[in-house]
Amino acid sequence: MSYDLHTHSVLSDGTQSVEELVAEIADCGLTGFSLTDHDTTAGWHSAQKHAEQWGLDFLPGMEISCAIGPLSVHLLSYGHQQNDSVLNEHITQARSSRRTRAQRIVQKLSETYPITWEDVLAQASPGATIGRPHIADALVNANIIRTRSEAFSGLLADHSAYYVPYRAVHPVEAVTMVKAAGGVPIMAHPRARIRGQVASAELIEQMIEAGLNGLEIYHRDNNEEDRNWLKKLAQKYDLIITGSSDYHGAGKPNRLAENTTPTQTVERIKEIIRQNHQKNTTPQHTQTI
Ligand code: AMP
Ligand code: FE
Ligand code: FE
Ligand code: ZN
Secondary structure, three states: OEEEOOEOOOOOOOOOOHHHHHHHHHHOOOOEEEEOOEOOOOOHHHHHHHHHHHOOEEEEEEEEEEEEOOEEEEEEEEOOOOOOHHHHHHHHHHHHHHHHHHHHHHHHHHOOOOOOHHHHHOOOOOOOOOOHHHHHHHHHHOOOOOOHHHHHOOOOOOOOOOOOOOOOEOHHHHHHHHHHOOOEEEEOOOOOHHHOOOOOHHHHHHHHHHOOOEEEEEOOOOOHHHHHHHHHHHHHOOOEEEEOOOEOHHHOOOOOOOOOEEHHHHHHHHHHHHHHHHHHHOOOOOOOO
16 A cells, blocks of 8 residues: 655656556556646646556656755655746746757767767657757767766766756745645655765755745655654754655666555645635635724
8 A cells, every 4th residue: 555656657757658657657556646847847747647547546746856056956746736926937047058068068069079969859758848868869969978867978968067056936935836836745855865965954954944845855865874864854853854766767776666655645635635724715814894
């Protein structure tokens, strides 16, 4: 009785359509799942529909890219209102800024390698959130490298001469936005050292102050020592602890359901979503004279 609360489809940098992804999830024997594409909710409708067909429970999710200078933070939002204008405005801008940044990376690469922006677009679904994985796929397709991972440890790595950063929201502001939209913010892979610099205790505490509800502790990118450190933090602030695969299909080594979250924890997340939505729809008390 468990859920995989962190998965990606072709609507961001996963390699499967939502339909294919949900079929594979059903095959795994999971109770339910969340689809958490980067900076988009475009897959929610299809995920809900296919979940129903397979008798799975679907928790709507999204992974928001945040940063403070060179520090990258990913924030998972569960169950926020899909029509929230502030959050929607933000993710529209985020997708556009990612695209401009990807174009600049490709421009730099094209000075040395035979790769064009059209090659990259050919690797992404229409309207998908563009990321470095799509550039990696174009490099693989052009036989410049062999795998996505090779790109991330070489040409597309943070320290590469071809790397271009992009502007992303401050993680504390992202938590505030998710809360205002009625969602449950949970920090994704909080100590993923493999990706570079990680958030400090001070930053995580600031996020908790802003309303962070949980930490994705069981994720392959958090090592044992960091997991223990995170568990203490979770205990101190009564935070929700989740476990997920961060599945990207064939795009990453992560396997579906390699980490999972118990149904009981998902019920706690759903309860907070219900409370948040109730608060957001309760009319403000107006004073009558
Ligand atoms: P970007 O969002 O453009 O900065 O690219 C980072 C994204 O690439 C992350 O969200 C991961 O999903 C993906 N990624 C990071 N490392 C790898 C890797 N080694 N192989 C495949 N995908 C990766
Ligand atoms: Fe990704
Ligand atoms: Fe992530
Ligand atoms: Zn992810």
